[in-house]
Amino acid sequence: MLRRRFLRLSLALVAAGWLAGCTAPQTLQLDPKRSAAVPAAGNGQAVTVIAADGRDGEVIGTRTGSAMSTATITVHAHELMPKLQREAERAVREMGFTPTTQRAEGRPHLTLTLDHLGYERGKSRPVIGESRLEAVFVAEATNGGTTYTGTYTSRRTQSYAVRPDKESNTRMVNDLLVDGLNRAFRDPELGRLLAR
Secondary structure: OHHHHHHHHHHHHHHHHHHHHHHOOEEOOOOOOOOOOOOOOOOOOEEEEEEEEOOOOOEEEEOOOOOOOOOEEEOOHHHHHHHHHHHHHHHHHHHOOEEEOOOOOOOOEEEEEEEEEEEEEOOOEOOEEEEEEEEEEEEEEEEOOEEEEEEEEEEEEEEEOOOOOHHHHHHHHHHHHHHHHHHHHOOHHHHHHHHO
């Protein structure tokens, strides 16, 4: 009898812990690193490079899919933007330019904006759930009164039997951002305009 009670109590504690884990908020620490080669265009010219956060907020979604859920997934701008700045500068350097954050009259300028980062629950089937992720980058290159703007969208759908934990979500969102950075900096028009 005592053993049966202990077993029930143990199962209840495990279930409560599992449910609490499903509803706990997550703050993701991301570190996206572009992996694609970039087209060479520059000859060492200085280019002002700025990474900006254009999102409506830092909460990118919820783990349950409900807008009212407390199981939020958050990506803080003060942590992510310096890493996107580093990657934008690295890409511009590999294009053959000299990146700087200082603005100057007449200097070519590139702004990389993370316009949207979203995480939502997709279709659910028996036993299988689905996460849908989307990232949108906007790159704006300006040189000599001419501006080129490119929009680069990355999407990912991930099926799962067990709802993704913080580590899995970090990996998925990181991969999504890497794909977006690769799409943006593979665009040869950015380098062409900056090199004019």
